[in-house]
């Protein structure tokens with residue numbers, strides 16, 4: 001069976017619900033990588049937006065990293081009226097006014113609280129080195145969180161999303177340094193260290209970075225979903241949620257896209273397009289196929 005036949009089969013098998021809103025991750029779900037050509041994604045999004053479907057990009061990255069910060073140039077003003085972005089790991093929520101991006105809600109700590117987050121990360125860096133001889137790097141330049149690099153020798157290059165073997169590599173590495181409670185333990189340590197500095201932190205982890213801040217993708221999702229609910233009467237069951245990082249890195253810890261699954265959105269449909277094996281939240285359907293699967297779905301809206 002050639003690829004074309006397989007694609008045709010998939011379309012015939014899956015009868016998609018006529019969702020009114022689609023929330024989706026960007027890197028690894030709508031585009032292969034940040035610098036990959038976004039023409040296919042744009043072409044698949046345009047007809048849906050013209051029909052009045054609400055499309056919501058939920059990504060840990062910032063506006064500048066979505067098609068070079070020029071996404072507004074690829075769509076008409078009318079199309080942009082139906083597009084929303086929840087970015088920066090809970091920090092910024094955008095809509096468009098007269099074709100220009102506007103932050104309608106933000107969640108950015110003031111300098112004092114940002115410095116507390118920096119203190120938490122440095123304290124963790126110290127503890128891991130002192131107690132376990134485990135080296136980390138810290139990225140301090142995000143406006144609302146820090147990234148503690150747990151795999152300093154692993155440069156992902158252009159592919160910013162999680163690779164299957166990275167998870168196993170990190171598990172082994174933590175074990176070999178005597179960190180027996182794994183990533184779950186690191187997340188707990190972040191929360192506890194946060195308490196020492198008087199800041200309620202939300203810590204998330206993929207197989208390379210432990211991210212420590214005061215918000216996450218669940219805040220973007222909740223804020224934009226609540227807005228669509230109020231303004232358009234859209235219910236969670238009218239929405240689908242797409243990503244490539246739902247897989248847990250260990251029991252009870254799921255990937256960053258699992259944060260789109262909230263109390264408010266749990267009646268929606270959740271789809272994982274990644275090929276990774278592993279535990280996902282019970283609600284999430286693993287359909288695989290990567291970017292192609294997601295864009296094929298968008299074209300049916």
Ligand SMILES: [Mg+2]
Nearest residue numbers: 025027028161
């Ligand atoms: Mg992704």
